[in-house]
Amino acid sequence: MPSSSAALEIRLDDLSGEPTRALIAAHLSDMRSISPEESCHALDLGGLQQPSVQAWSAWVAGELAGVGALAQLDATNGELKSMRVADNHRGTGVGRAMLEHLIDQARRVGMSALWLETGSTPEFLPAQRLYESAGFARCEPFGSYVLDPYSVFMTKQL
Template identity: 40%
Template sequence: MPVTLAIESPLQDEVRTLIAELNTTLLELSPPEACYHLTVEEMAEPTVTVWVARDGDAVVGCGALKRHSDAVGEVKRMFTRPEWQGQGVGRRILGEIEAAAGREGLQTLVLETGDQHPAAWALYEKAGFARCGPVLDYPDSPYSIFYQKQLRAA
Protein backbone atom coordinates (compact mmCIF):
# COMPACT_ATOMS: atom_id res chain seq x y z
CA MET A 1 0.00 0.00 0.00
CA PRO A 2 1.45 3.40 -0.92
CA VAL A 3 2.19 5.95 1.78
CA THR A 4 -0.39 8.75 1.89
CA LEU A 5 0.08 12.30 3.17
CA ALA A 6 -2.61 14.47 4.69
CA ILE A 7 -2.98 17.48 6.94
CA GLU A 8 -4.07 16.09 10.30
CA SER A 9 -4.39 17.09 13.92
CA PRO A 10 -1.32 16.31 16.02
CA LEU A 11 -3.60 15.67 18.99
CA GLN A 12 -4.39 12.11 17.86
CA ASP A 13 -2.93 9.36 20.03
CA GLU A 14 -0.90 7.80 17.21
CA VAL A 15 0.61 11.19 16.28
CA ARG A 16 1.40 11.89 19.93
CA THR A 17 3.22 8.54 20.02
CA LEU A 18 5.20 9.44 16.89
CA ILE A 19 6.20 12.82 18.38
CA ALA A 20 7.28 11.09 21.61
CA GLU A 21 9.52 8.81 19.49
CA LEU A 22 10.95 11.86 17.74
CA ASN A 23 11.67 13.57 21.07
CA THR A 24 13.39 10.45 22.41
CA THR A 25 15.55 10.22 19.29
CA LEU A 26 16.54 13.89 19.48
CA LEU A 27 17.39 13.70 23.18
CA GLU A 28 19.73 10.80 22.47
CA LEU A 29 21.71 13.05 20.10
CA SER A 30 21.61 16.49 21.73
CA PRO A 31 21.43 17.86 25.27
CA PRO A 32 17.94 18.96 26.38
CA GLU A 33 18.85 22.65 26.31
CA ALA A 34 19.70 22.28 22.59
CA CYS A 35 16.36 20.68 21.65
CA TYR A 36 13.72 23.14 20.49
CA HIS A 37 10.63 20.95 20.36
CA LEU A 38 7.11 22.07 19.65
CA THR A 39 4.73 20.12 21.86
CA VAL A 40 1.75 18.48 20.18
CA GLU A 41 -0.39 21.21 21.76
CA GLU A 42 1.81 23.89 20.15
CA MET A 43 1.62 21.96 16.88
CA ALA A 44 -2.18 22.28 17.06
CA GLU A 45 -2.06 26.10 17.15
CA PRO A 46 -3.55 27.99 14.16
CA THR A 47 -0.11 29.15 12.94
CA VAL A 48 1.02 25.53 12.44
CA THR A 49 -0.01 22.96 9.84
CA VAL A 50 0.96 19.31 10.34
CA TRP A 51 1.30 16.70 7.60
CA VAL A 52 1.08 13.06 8.63
CA ALA A 53 2.35 10.19 6.49
CA ARG A 54 0.50 6.90 6.79
CA ASP A 55 0.84 3.40 5.46
CA GLY A 56 -2.77 2.34 5.73
CA ASP A 57 -3.71 3.29 9.29
CA ALA A 58 -0.12 3.24 10.57
CA VAL A 59 1.53 6.62 11.12
CA VAL A 60 5.03 6.51 9.62
CA GLY A 61 6.13 10.14 9.54
CA CYS A 62 5.28 13.79 9.99
CA GLY A 63 6.39 17.35 9.41
CA ALA A 64 5.02 20.80 10.10
CA LEU A 65 5.00 24.36 8.82
CA LYS A 66 5.02 27.07 11.49
CA ARG A 67 4.31 30.57 10.27
CA HIS A 68 6.25 33.36 11.95
CA SER A 69 5.09 36.24 9.75
CA ASP A 70 3.54 36.88 6.37
CA ALA A 71 7.00 36.32 4.88
CA VAL A 72 8.73 33.61 6.96
CA GLY A 73 7.78 30.02 7.68
CA GLU A 74 9.69 27.39 9.61
CA VAL A 75 9.97 23.67 8.91
CA LYS A 76 9.40 21.82 12.20
CA ARG A 77 9.01 18.30 13.60
CA MET A 78 10.28 16.43 10.52
CA PHE A 79 10.46 12.73 11.36
CA THR A 80 10.15 9.40 9.62
CA ARG A 81 10.14 6.17 11.60
CA PRO A 82 13.43 4.31 11.04
CA GLU A 83 11.88 1.42 9.11
CA TRP A 84 10.49 3.93 6.58
CA GLN A 85 13.60 6.09 6.19
CA GLY A 86 15.20 6.11 2.77
CA GLN A 87 11.88 5.60 0.97
CA GLY A 88 11.13 9.24 0.15
CA VAL A 89 8.65 9.91 2.95
CA GLY A 90 10.58 12.90 4.32
CA ARG A 91 11.14 14.29 0.83
CA ARG A 92 7.39 14.13 0.14
CA ILE A 93 6.49 15.80 3.45
CA LEU A 94 9.05 18.56 2.85
CA GLY A 95 7.62 19.05 -0.64
CA GLU A 96 4.12 19.50 0.79
CA ILE A 97 5.42 22.03 3.33
CA GLU A 98 7.24 23.99 0.64
CA ALA A 99 4.24 23.92 -1.71
CA ALA A 100 1.91 25.21 1.03
CA ALA A 101 4.37 27.96 1.96
CA GLY A 102 4.58 29.00 -1.68
CA ARG A 103 0.79 29.05 -2.10
CA GLU A 104 0.54 31.26 0.97
CA GLY A 105 3.10 33.70 -0.44
CA LEU A 106 5.77 33.08 2.17
CA GLN A 107 9.12 34.34 0.90
CA THR A 108 11.50 32.31 3.07
CA LEU A 109 11.54 28.93 4.76
CA VAL A 110 13.97 28.39 7.62
CA LEU A 111 14.79 25.54 9.95
CA GLU A 112 17.02 24.41 12.78
CA THR A 113 18.31 20.86 12.99
CA GLY A 114 20.87 19.09 15.11
CA ASP A 115 24.58 18.70 14.54
CA GLN A 116 24.19 14.89 14.52
CA HIS A 117 21.67 14.57 11.68
CA PRO A 118 23.52 14.06 8.36
CA ALA A 119 20.49 12.38 6.74
CA ALA A 120 18.43 15.49 7.51
CA TRP A 121 21.14 17.75 6.11
CA ALA A 122 21.14 15.73 2.88
CA LEU A 123 17.33 15.97 2.62
CA TYR A 124 17.32 19.74 3.07
CA GLU A 125 20.28 20.36 0.79
CA LYS A 126 18.79 18.22 -2.01
CA ALA A 127 15.63 20.31 -1.66
CA GLY A 128 17.60 23.52 -2.22
CA PHE A 129 18.04 24.71 1.35
CA ALA A 130 21.36 26.43 2.14
CA ARG A 131 23.16 26.50 5.46
CA CYS A 132 23.09 29.85 7.18
CA GLY A 133 23.62 31.46 10.55
CA PRO A 134 21.07 31.33 13.37
CA VAL A 135 17.48 31.99 12.31
CA LEU A 136 14.52 33.48 14.16
CA ASP A 137 15.28 33.60 17.88
CA TYR A 138 17.44 30.47 18.06
CA PRO A 139 20.74 30.90 19.88
CA ASP A 140 24.02 30.28 18.08
CA SER A 141 24.84 26.82 19.40
CA PRO A 142 27.41 24.18 18.48
CA TYR A 143 24.53 21.66 18.56
CA SER A 144 22.49 23.44 15.87
CA ILE A 145 22.69 23.63 12.09
CA PHE A 146 20.51 26.24 10.39
CA TYR A 147 19.08 26.31 6.89
CA GLN A 148 17.05 28.70 4.77
CA LYS A 149 15.46 28.69 1.36
CA GLN A 150 14.11 31.61 -0.60
CA LEU A 151 10.77 30.85 -2.23
CA ARG A 152 9.19 32.40 -5.27
CA ALA A 153 6.00 34.30 -4.61
CA ALA A 154 2.87 32.37 -5.59
Protein backbone atom coordinates (compact mmCIF):
# COMPACT_ATOMS: atom_id res chain seq x y z
CA MET A 1 0.00 0.00 0.00
CA PRO A 2 1.08 3.60 -0.28
CA SER A 3 3.25 4.85 2.54
CA SER A 4 1.44 5.16 5.85
CA SER A 5 2.10 8.90 5.89
CA ALA A 6 0.08 9.48 2.73
CA ALA A 7 -3.44 8.11 2.32
CA LEU A 8 -4.62 6.85 -1.04
CA GLU A 9 -7.75 8.53 -2.40
CA ILE A 10 -9.62 7.03 -5.35
CA ARG A 11 -12.16 9.31 -6.99
CA LEU A 12 -14.40 9.35 -10.04
CA ASP A 13 -12.57 11.28 -12.75
CA ASP A 14 -14.04 13.17 -15.70
CA LEU A 15 -10.59 12.99 -17.37
CA SER A 16 -10.37 16.75 -17.81
CA GLY A 17 -7.34 17.25 -15.56
CA GLU A 18 -3.88 17.53 -17.08
CA PRO A 19 -2.24 14.93 -14.79
CA THR A 20 -4.86 12.31 -15.71
CA ARG A 21 -4.66 13.14 -19.42
CA ALA A 22 -0.85 12.92 -19.30
CA LEU A 23 -0.91 9.51 -17.60
CA ILE A 24 -3.42 8.18 -20.13
CA ALA A 25 -1.27 9.53 -23.00
CA ALA A 26 1.84 7.92 -21.49
CA HIS A 27 -0.08 4.64 -21.09
CA LEU A 28 -1.13 4.67 -24.75
CA SER A 29 2.37 5.51 -25.91
CA ASP A 30 3.84 2.72 -23.79
CA MET A 31 1.27 0.17 -24.99
CA ARG A 32 1.93 1.09 -28.62
CA SER A 33 5.68 0.71 -28.09
CA ILE A 34 5.19 -2.84 -26.75
CA SER A 35 2.41 -4.24 -28.95
CA PRO A 36 1.60 -3.96 -32.65
CA GLU A 37 -1.14 -1.39 -33.36
CA GLU A 38 -3.73 -4.07 -34.18
CA SER A 39 -3.00 -5.73 -30.83
CA CYS A 40 -3.17 -2.55 -28.76
CA HIS A 41 -6.62 -2.35 -27.13
CA ALA A 42 -6.04 0.47 -24.64
CA LEU A 43 -8.71 3.13 -24.87
CA ASP A 44 -7.72 6.65 -25.77
CA LEU A 45 -9.20 9.66 -24.02
CA GLY A 46 -12.26 9.69 -26.31
CA GLY A 47 -12.89 6.00 -25.68
CA LEU A 48 -12.65 6.51 -21.94
CA GLN A 49 -15.18 9.35 -22.13
CA GLN A 50 -17.95 7.23 -23.68
CA PRO A 51 -21.20 7.01 -21.66
CA SER A 52 -20.67 3.28 -21.06
CA VAL A 53 -17.29 3.89 -19.35
CA GLN A 54 -16.49 5.31 -15.94
CA ALA A 55 -12.93 6.21 -15.00
CA TRP A 56 -11.33 6.71 -11.60
CA SER A 57 -8.02 8.18 -10.56
CA ALA A 58 -5.92 7.35 -7.52
CA TRP A 59 -4.13 10.13 -5.65
CA VAL A 60 -1.43 10.10 -2.96
CA ALA A 61 -0.60 13.40 -1.24
CA GLY A 62 -2.09 15.37 -4.13
CA GLU A 63 -0.12 13.45 -6.77
CA LEU A 64 -1.73 11.25 -9.42
CA ALA A 65 -0.76 7.66 -8.67
CA GLY A 66 -2.91 5.70 -11.11
CA VAL A 67 -6.03 5.36 -13.23
CA GLY A 68 -8.53 2.65 -14.03
CA ALA A 69 -11.82 2.37 -15.87
CA LEU A 70 -14.85 0.13 -15.96
CA ALA A 71 -16.76 -0.33 -19.22
CA GLN A 72 -20.33 -1.64 -19.11
CA LEU A 73 -20.53 -4.39 -21.75
CA ASP A 74 -24.18 -5.22 -21.07
CA ALA A 75 -26.57 -5.38 -18.12
CA THR A 76 -24.45 -7.90 -16.18
CA ASN A 77 -20.92 -7.79 -17.63
CA GLY A 78 -18.14 -5.26 -17.39
CA GLU A 79 -14.63 -4.87 -18.74
CA LEU A 80 -11.65 -3.41 -16.92
CA LYS A 81 -9.92 -0.82 -19.08
CA SER A 82 -6.83 1.37 -18.93
CA MET A 83 -5.45 0.21 -15.60
CA ARG A 84 -2.22 2.13 -15.15
CA VAL A 85 -0.06 3.04 -12.17
CA ALA A 86 2.30 6.00 -12.47
CA ASP A 87 5.90 4.80 -12.65
CA ASN A 88 6.90 6.35 -9.32
CA HIS A 89 4.00 4.57 -7.55
CA ARG A 90 4.56 1.06 -8.92
CA GLY A 91 4.95 -1.58 -6.26
CA THR A 92 3.19 0.51 -3.61
CA GLY A 93 -0.25 -1.15 -3.72
CA VAL A 94 -1.92 1.46 -5.91
CA GLY A 95 -2.71 -1.09 -8.65
CA ARG A 96 -4.25 -3.53 -6.18
CA ALA A 97 -6.29 -0.76 -4.54
CA MET A 98 -7.58 0.42 -7.93
CA LEU A 99 -8.42 -3.15 -8.97
CA GLU A 100 -10.34 -3.74 -5.73
CA HIS A 101 -12.15 -0.43 -6.23
CA LEU A 102 -13.20 -1.37 -9.78
CA ILE A 103 -14.41 -4.80 -8.62
CA ASP A 104 -16.42 -3.14 -5.84
CA GLN A 105 -17.92 -0.65 -8.30
CA ALA A 106 -18.90 -3.48 -10.66
CA ARG A 107 -20.67 -5.27 -7.81
CA ARG A 108 -22.35 -2.03 -6.73
CA VAL A 109 -23.99 -1.59 -10.15
CA GLY A 110 -25.10 -5.23 -10.29
CA MET A 111 -22.53 -6.75 -12.61
CA SER A 112 -22.06 -10.49 -12.22
CA ALA A 113 -18.85 -10.88 -14.23
CA LEU A 114 -15.80 -8.85 -15.17
CA TRP A 115 -13.57 -9.36 -18.18
CA LEU A 116 -10.24 -7.93 -19.26
CA GLU A 117 -7.62 -8.04 -21.97
CA THR A 118 -3.98 -7.51 -21.12
CA GLY A 119 -0.72 -8.11 -22.91
CA SER A 120 1.09 -11.43 -23.17
CA THR A 121 4.70 -10.20 -23.33
CA PRO A 122 7.00 -10.16 -20.26
CA GLU A 123 6.23 -6.49 -19.56
CA PHE A 124 2.69 -7.54 -18.64
CA LEU A 125 3.59 -10.31 -16.17
CA PRO A 126 3.10 -8.08 -13.09
CA ALA A 127 -0.38 -7.13 -14.33
CA GLN A 128 -1.26 -10.76 -15.06
CA ARG A 129 -0.13 -11.78 -11.56
CA LEU A 130 -2.16 -8.97 -9.99
CA TYR A 131 -5.31 -10.04 -11.83
CA GLU A 132 -4.76 -13.73 -11.01
CA SER A 133 -4.24 -12.88 -7.32
CA ALA A 134 -7.64 -11.15 -7.37
CA GLY A 135 -9.38 -14.24 -8.74
CA PHE A 136 -9.28 -13.59 -12.48
CA ALA A 137 -8.77 -16.67 -14.64
CA ARG A 138 -7.62 -16.93 -18.23
CA CYS A 139 -10.36 -17.40 -20.78
CA GLU A 140 -11.08 -17.28 -24.47
CA PRO A 141 -11.48 -13.92 -26.25
CA PHE A 142 -14.75 -12.16 -25.41
CA GLY A 143 -16.85 -9.53 -27.15
CA SER A 144 -15.21 -8.36 -30.36
CA TYR A 145 -11.71 -9.57 -29.39
CA VAL A 146 -10.07 -12.33 -31.41
CA LEU A 147 -7.23 -14.71 -30.59
CA ASP A 148 -4.01 -12.73 -30.66
CA PRO A 149 -0.52 -13.80 -29.58
CA TYR A 150 -0.08 -10.40 -27.92
CA SER A 151 -3.22 -10.71 -25.77
CA VAL A 152 -4.25 -12.57 -22.64
CA PHE A 153 -7.96 -12.63 -21.78
CA MET A 154 -9.24 -13.06 -18.24
CA THR A 155 -12.56 -13.15 -16.42
CA LYS A 156 -13.90 -13.17 -12.88
CA GLN A 157 -17.36 -14.06 -11.63
CA LEU A 158 -18.59 -11.61 -9.01
